[in-house]
Amino acid sequence: MALLDDAIDACGGLARWNSLNRFTLHLSVGGTLFSDAGHAREFKDVTAEGSTRTQSVRFTGITGGEQSGAFQPDAITIESLDGQVLRTWHDPSLAFPTNGAHALADELHLVFFCGVAIWNYLTTPFLLAHPDVVVEELEPWQEHTEAWRRLRAQFPPSLITLASEQVFYFDENALQRRADHDLLGTHVAHYSWAHEDFGGIVVPTLRRSQTLGPDGTVIAKPVLVDVEIFDAVFE
Template sequence: MGKFSERGHQGGVLWGVKGQPTVLQEANVRVDLNREWVSHWPFAPTDHRSQFTPKRVTIETPAGEVVEQLDEPRDSFAGYVMETPWSNAQVAYFAGYTMWTYLTSPFILARPGVLTDEIEPWAERLGDGCA
């Protein structure tokens, strides 16, 4: 397995609450299917890109010059509340770990050694009384 890319629209109330309503609104995402690594670009309103790993996040120019760096990014959220704004590197961390999980899950489940068993069917009752 290699890398996987997608072009996406990321929206929702969270980005505005964090002071970053449009930074990843229209962005490309590239994930590594073998290790926890993600890149988003453009990091609006610039043409910068992010590089995410669990231990380090950077925001870089297209030439690879680091303009913002955050080591041990998870630790940077200590003491934050819902209304605490995020830096670009913190946005890159959150978006990186979430998109890596979302986009790699189908591939991870197809790896050798992953076993599944079918369970008994489950019927849900819908609100109108139909099953």
């Protein structure tokens, strides 16, 4: 598909991506989803290390630098800095508690959410070339004065994502600038910008999720999720 090919080429190309195995990020994650759950600073100034090939991310420096958290599809763990497993959540899912508690109140849920989000953010648009992901190009979208091209993606159950269906928007340079999807019961627009080249892979270093109103317009505040990537290393 022409748009997907353009997007992948704009971010470094499939050959470069397929030559990689690991990534290391220095980043901060926040927003009202975190602060409302009592975790305003849990993911401030942390290191994320993971695989480019399989869904796995380890966060070091969470809870004020005192612990680490690991995301894998079959288990989430909270560990001490010396590697002792403190808590484990087996077979996690996005079906968070509905008993009135905040969806991210539990730190295990927080690690799971951040693991899913960061891994998918970092691997897109390459992830869209996965043989089990179904993509369809939609009509262009007018974003203020710019015309953005769009792809609808359907993700298989074998890939853990924040939403099984998402719509991705790409600017005139074929760089991803927005993704619309459901997020914990709310329809959101997830914007990305300030792209930088890290070893041949182009990554948006700023990301922000905002609520979409009933008419499809973006509600500026509150910012649900706010991500800043300070540095990225691929190998």
